[in-house]
Amino acid sequence: MTEMLRLSDSTLHHLASNVKQPGYDRSPARIGIVHLGIGAFHRAHQAVYTDSVLASGDNRWGILGVSLRSGDTKEAIEPQDGLYTVASRDGGGDSFRVIGSVAKVLVAPENPESVLAAMADPGVRIVSLTVTEKGYCYSPATASLDESHADIVHDLAEPAAPRSAIGFIVEALARRRANGTAPFTLLSCDNLPSNGETLKRVVTRFAELRDAGLGRYIGESIAFPSTMVDRIVPATTDADRATTARATGLFDAWPIMTEPFTQWVVEDHFPSGRPAWEKFGATFVDNVDAFELMKLRLLNGSHSTLAYLGYLAGHETVSDVMKAEGFSAFIETMMDEEITSTLPPLPGFDLNAYKAQLRERFRNPALRHRTWQIAMDGSQKLPQRLLNTIRQRLEQKKPFDRLALGVAGWMRYATGVDENGKPIDVRDPFADQFKQRTTGKTSDDLMNAYLGLDQIFGKDLPGNQEFRQTVGHALEKLLEDGAARTVAGMTS
Numbered sequence: 388m389t390e391m392l393r394l395s396d397s398t399l400h401h402l403a404s405n406v407k408q409p410g411y412d413r414s415p416a417r418i419g420i421v422h423l424g425i426g427a428f429h430r431a432h433q434a435v436y437t438d439s440v441l442a443s444g445d446n447r448w449g450i451l452g453v454s455l456r457s458g459d460t461k462e463a464i465e466p467q468d469g470l471y472t473v474a475s476r477d478g479g480g481d482s483f484r485v486i487g488s489v490a491k492v493l494v495a496p497e498n499p500e501s502v503l504a505a506m507a508d509p510g511v512r513i514v515s516l517t518v519t520e521k522g523y524c525y526s527p528a529t530a531s532l533d534e535s536h537a538d539i540v541h542d543l544a545e546p547a548a549p550r551s552a553i554g555f556i557v558e559a560l561a562r563r564r565a566n567g568t569a570p571f572t573l574l575s576c577d578n579l580p581s582n583g584e585t586l587k588r589v590v591t592r593f594a595e596l597r598d599a600g601l602g603r604y605i606g607e608s609i610a611f612p613s614t615m616v617d618r619i620v621p622a623t624t625d626a627d628r629a630t631t632a633r634a635t636g637l638f639d640a641w642p643i644m645t646e647p648f649t650q651w652v653v654e655d656h657f658p659s660g661r662p663a664w665e666k667f668g669a670t671f672v673d674n675v676d677a678f679e680l681m682k683l684r685l686l687n688g689s690h691s692t693l694a695y696l697g698y699l700a701g702h703e704t705v706s707d708v709m710k711a712e713g714f715s716a717f718i719e720t721m722m723d724e725e726i727t728s729t730l731p732p733l734p735g736f737d738l739n740a741y742k743a744q745l746r747e748r749f750r751n752p753a754l755r756h757r758t759w760q761i762a763m764d765g766s767q768k769l770p771q772r773l774l775n776t777i778r779q780r781l782e783q784k785k786p787f788d789r790l791a792l793g794v795a796g797w798m799r800y801a802t803g804v805d806e807n808g809k810p811i812d813v814r815d816p817f818a819d820q821f822k823q824r825t826t827g828k829t830s831d832d833l834m835n836a837y838l839g840l841d842q843i844f845g846k847d848l849p850g851n852q853e854f855r856q857t858v859g860h861a862l863e864k865l866l867e868d869g870a871a872r873t874v875a876g877m878t879s
């Protein structure tokens with residue numbers, strides 16, 4: 388690979404002719420968006436819509452991406468002038484596009500001041516986020532700020548050198564206010580219900596803890612539109628790098644692999660202005676909640692269920708799981724009979740087509756989306772993906788056996804030992820707690836240990852007999868029969 392030219396502004400003319408490229412002069416682009424958490428998802432989603440806006444001639448919306456932890460993204464794309472390739476793949480083949488909207492990347496721990504200075508710049512009108520669930524430093528069950536979180540404690544003590552996204556946002560807003568600069572709009576693009584409101588809750592609380600006046604100002608003057616974002620983006624592998632280089636003619640240190648499907652539903656509340664993303668496929672609405680619940684419960688709830696049960700059954704990727712006996716029917720029944728009744732109505736929306744399309748997306752054989760990747764951070768994902776759905780089924784006095792098996796799958800997975808006695812690399816902010824609580828236990832002991840985690844299960848579910856029994860029964864089955872047989876047995 389070393390003899391290959393590397394992607395950059397000056398090598399673009401070497402790109403294979405069927406690769407779509409920026410096609411616009413990138414130099415006049417001004418930074419209008421600071422994005423916190425510039426990982427693969429942002430680069431496959433919002434940055435692509437923004438690339439189209441820049442190409443249409445509106446040069447106010449260049450993106451400055453911030454990595455809050457590692458320098459990997461900067462190392463990969465800085466030598467490429469911020470350019471990178473997006474490969475969209477399905478059974479029909481791959482198509483490649485080079486994206487030019489990321490003008491610059493900063494690594495927060497290397498220089499927090501440079502990030503704050505960028506966020507305080509009057510040209511910046513939007514600060515968007517994909518920091519994953521745990522980046523909100525909240526308690527998963529209540530989605531309110533975890534005031535004992537190590538990064539929050541740190542950022543309150545040292546507001547001018549923050550570590551968390553929340554700390555950066557509040558300090559930047561405080562500086563803009565002090566300088567008489569209009570505030571930016573905050574755009575959460577993470578998979579949380581009412582993500583704008585959630586961000587507002589944690590940011591406002593953090594600001595209040597710094598200074599009551601600042602808390603009031605943020606609560607009253609800042610716009611936090613909610614969004615529903617959707618595109619499946621598996622982690623990039625070396626094989627993907629090689630495929631991309633072969634197909635495009637240029638080496639890219641970090642191409643992004645994704646699916647053809649993309650969806651973005653956004654609340655139209657941007658008092659400081661916004662790009663015309665609607666011209667390139669985004670949908671603007673007054674209230675995004677119904678879309679968000681639909682996506683979180685149907686897509687992400689199914690995804691997590693497939694990930695835990697599929698991993699336990701020995702499958703590496705989601706498309707492998709969908710091929711295994713019983714899984715596809717299991718997910719279809721879970722969607723139709725256990726999730727659909729909990730969704731708010733979306734008049735005019737074809738929910739059946741949406742669900743069928745989701746299952747097709749899960750079957751995409753070219754994506755190779757690892758069950759292990761989706762299984763990460765279960766403590767942060769479970770409430771909005773499965774537990775809230777179950778709460779509603781409990782209220783409706785309706786069965787929820789499949790959702791319960793999803794939760795039990797997570798419990799079994801989080802013990803850290805698979806069905807063959809091999810260790811599982813459980814990545815989760817609560818991983819240490821799982822380890823202490825779950826070694827060598829019976830299903831009853833395990834249930835008690837997990838339900839003691841009220842940060843995940845809240846105060847209501849642990850005391851609910853129906854919940855205990857249904858999940859307990861599912862866990863028992865999993866421990867006795869294994870995931871493959873349990874799933875197959877539920878559909879035969």
Ligand code: CS2
Binds near residue numbers: 619687762
């Ligand atoms: C996945 C999501 O890793 C996960 O938890 O469920 O990242 C999923 O692929 C996206 O939300 C799709 O939009």
